[in-house]
Amino acid sequence: MPLYHVDPGSEAALVRVNDDVDLIKISVGTVDNNAYLIHPGAGPAILVDAAAEPSRLKALIGNYEVGAVITTHRHQDHTGALADIINMTGAQPWCGEPDAEAIEATTGVTCSTVWDGDLFRLGDVKLDVIGLVGHTRGSIALRLQGNPSDHVLTGDSLFPGGVGKTSGSxxxxxxxxxxxxxxxxxxxxxxxxxxxxxxxxxxGEERPNLPLWRARGW
Structure with a gap:
């Protein structure tokens, strides 16, 4: 059974990160984009990747206060609903510093920026920011400390079976x-x-495959 599977257009899946924080996953758009709502027990939530279908994202948010929208990278399938969600919620937009200019050019949204090694904190939620250069120059992953397991949101930099698409060796x-x-x-x-x-x-599932990924070059 795939882990935390969500069909496009279907209901969201709830992931319990720890006693205080839930991660809610929904698939939006035509290419199965995942958007994630990080919801603490108290305080503002964080939306990661306002990719598409702003009406469904708004329904996901519901009555939650959203304090931040974080974009993992600049590609337009991950930013299609960004301007609408910012306008709807009044949340602060964030992204990896090297991708900020491109995101503004395509969405009109000026993001505050984070980069590798930063600690992003909103209320009781803490996210370790990890810069992953290759899919884009400014791609980021976000690590949540959980119990019993940590959770890392990798955007298009890491998938089951390999790293994200790159433009060259x-x-x-x-x-x-x-x-x-x-x-x-x-x-x-x-x-x-x-x-x-x-x-x-x-x-653990992916670790044994690292030599294969290296050998094949994708």
């Missing part, structure tokens, strides 16, 4: 190195990987 080497050093080296096998499309997986 240099970009692949950059992304593969970042993934190995910043995700597989420090994180336990139980850490849950939540990608920008499709089902979740775990670090």
């Amino acid at each position: 240099r970009e692949f080497e950059s992304l593969y190195t970042d993934i190995c050093m910043k995700i597989f080296a420090p994180m336990s096998d139980t850490t849950v990987i939540h990608p920008g499309h499709g089902d979740a997986t775990t670090v």
Whole structure:
């Protein structure tokens, strides 16, 4: 059974991160984009990747206060509803610093920025920001400390079965190195990987495949 599977257009899935924080996953748009609502027991929520279908995202948000919308990278299938959601909620938009200019150019939204090694905090929610260069220059992953397992939202940089698409060998080497050093080296096998499309997986499930990814170059 796929991990935390959600069909496009179907109801959201609830993931319990720890006693205080839930992660709610929904699939939107025509290419199975995942949007995630990080919802603490008290205080404002965080929406990750306002990808498409603003009306469904608004329904997901419901009566929650959303304090921030974080975009994992600049590609338009991850930003299609960004302007609408910012206008609806009044939330502060955020993204990886190297992708900010491109996001503003395509959406008209000026994002505050974070980058590798930053700690993003909103109320009781803390997210470790991980810069992953390769799919885009400014792609980020977001790590939530959980119980019993941590959770990392990887955008389009890491999926079940491989790293995200890159435009050439240099970009692949950059992304593969970042993934190995910043995700597989420090994180336990139980850490849950939540990608920008499709089902979740775990670090332990993917770790044995790293040599294959390196050999094939994708």
